[in-house]
Amino acid sequence: MTLTATTRKSRWWDGDSTQRYWMELVNVDTWGSELIAPDTPRYDLMHDVRVGDVVLHWVGKNNRMGFKSGMYGASIVAGGLQPRAGDWFGKPANTIPLTKYAPLPRPYLLTDLRADHQEDILGVKGALERDYAETAGYTMYFPFQKHPTTGLKPNQGYLFKLPTEVVTAVPDLLPDSDWGGFDRPLMAPPVAGQNGVKQSYAGYCADPVLKKAIEMQAVRQAIAHYEAAGYSVKDVGAFESYDLEVVRGGEVRHVEVKGSQGYVRKVILTRNEVTHANEFDRTDLVVVADIDWERHLDGSINTGKGAMSVYPDWRPSPENLKPLSYEYFLD
Structure with missing residues (x-):
């Protein structure tokens, strides 16, 4: 040496x-x-x-x-x-x-x-x-x-x-x-949940590559769910405050999707996501939990199916919202 x-x-x-x-x-x-x-x-x-x-x-x-x-x-x-x-x-x-x-x-x-x-x-x-x-x-x-x-x-x-x-x-x-x-x-x-310990919330991940992979897996599962129900699906997450627009006949729904590698008891929402869900009547929340994943030596990540829950006509109730930060305007 x-x-x-x-x-x-x-x-x-x-x-x-x-x-x-x-x-x-x-x-x-x-x-x-x-x-x-x-x-x-x-x-x-x-x-x-x-x-x-x-x-x-x-x-x-x-x-x-x-x-x-x-x-x-x-x-x-x-x-x-x-x-x-x-x-x-x-x-x-x-x-x-x-x-x-x-x-x-x-x-x-x-x-x-x-x-x-x-x-x-x-x-x-x-x-x-x-x-x-x-x-x-x-x-x-x-x-x-x-x-x-x-x-x-x-x-x-x-x-x-x-x-x-x-x-x-x-x-x-x-x-x-x-x-x-x-x-x-x-x-x-x-993943969170190993040895019987479960993650208590979804939405935060320090690794940006893993975070994106988990998000995309959740979106793919949500798309498959709505297509199986006869909806046409458009991914609008890049430019809207929600992730999917789904249409069946004259019915239009907006879908907010959240994904996690572990158990989910609560999710993180942005101010725009809360505002939109309260203003648009037909907004669904889709949560995909316990998403399995594996990272390869080249840095790429493969994901597997998670457990999906759908909350139709979702409204973020004020009593269930907890502020994580505030904007403070100086005098």
Whole structure:
């Protein structure tokens, strides 16, 4: 391995093509569709991730789902870094698309890792420190450390470089002991709803490519539904505040379509969408939930059918509307 260092951070993996593994530490209910981190120097490791690299997903102990700390699956990097394409708690965030998510048959929990491979992992860490003794004080991005009382524990942070030597020593960290290739058939990425956790609303997605794919799948299903009912259908979403105009004889309906990759309890509406639905008598709301999808290594996304619900002659009732933002005019 060659060594480069930037702002007290060592890239000990530079020049070694076998070092293609990363570990993402998450505390949210979905993972495997993308990496996302603020566009700040603290997260500049995002720029080192390459297409075809493998990302292992570790769920931290302080997660809202109540999952035990451990490794839950792995994905392949499907595309390059997308600058400021996402949102991180209201701040611009860089994103990296992932594909081919595969869950472990059962999570490899931290307690088991301590019992089975603590010395193996700490041995790899020690070897790195010996090989690069001249970088003392530099961040090595190693994902684990040894707590003086509890033993092995993940470091605090978001993205870490996982040495190939760790994967070799602990093959059960991956969904399959020989997994990690490009053409191995794996399961689609997880969607909201994995592990029993369901998305609570539709309409927001940090990944613009995925968002568009989900929207188009919902529109296609809505078009098929109305055509099967004998309507002629025109897609007007590009220039109207609703998505479809459907006509059958003298009956004209306007259709608002919403799509989601997970369970839907509420949807996000624009001011124009609410106004139009209240002004045009025959407005339908179509919601397509639980849309399956898979991202390929070229970045393209395939979608499958979701569960469709149709609300005819829909009126957004004031008691069901909750403002998410306001315009404030200065005096």
